[in-house]
Amino acid sequence: MKVSIDQAACQGDCICSIICPDVFLLDETGIAWPAEDGVPLSPGGPTSFATVPPQFEDDVQDAASQCPTGAIRVRL
Numbered sequence: 001m002k003v004s005i006d007q008a009a010c011q012g013d014c015i016c017s018i019i020c021p022d023v024f025l026l027d028e029t030g031i032a033w034p035a036e037d038g039v040p041l042s043p044g045g046p047t048s049f050a051t052v053p054p055q056f057e058d059d060v061q062d063a064a065s066q067c068p069t070g071a072i073r074v075r076l
């Protein structure tokens with residue numbers, strides 16, 4: 001599974017990072033970024049996908065479904 005976040009759509013409410021802090025990191029402005037091995041994916045954006053470790057796949061799906069702006073995209 002892979003995941004991306006559209007930072008332009010993120011409203012910084014922390015929902016994703018509360019559900020799965022190992023995959024969703026917030027920057028200093030509160031905007032979310034997907035992470036690989038604890039490092040935020042660069043450059044980010046809706047077409048930049050990070051690989052999700054298998055143990056976090058359910059939480060990532062949950063976060064994507066709860067994101068109020070639809071900023072999180074999951075690719076299987």
Ligand code: SF4
Binds near residue numbers: 013017030
């Ligand atoms: S749940 Fe969505 S809007 Fe909220 S911080 Fe995460 S990506 Fe941004």
